[in-house]
Amino acid sequence: MRLRVRKATQDLERVFVAIQRKVEEEKERRQDGVDSPFAEITDEDIDSLFRE
Numbered sequence: 001m002r003l004r005v006r007k008a009t010q011d012l013e014r015v016f017v018a019i020q021r022k023v024e025e026e027k028e029r030r031q032d033g034v035d036s037p038f039a040e041i042t043d044e045d046i047d048s049l050f051r052e
């Protein structure tokens with residue numbers, strides 16, 4: 001059981017490090033003036049996607 005927990009912990013650590021790296025890259029892009037492709041999406045756009 002301990003071995004599985006240790007392996008899962010290592011796997012989760014890698015996932016969180018990758019997420020943190022992506023967040024940092026996105027912050028840098030925004031500071032460089034490159035906007036996210038999602039920056040122009042409005043609440044109305046999202047609502048229209050989920051209307052029946």
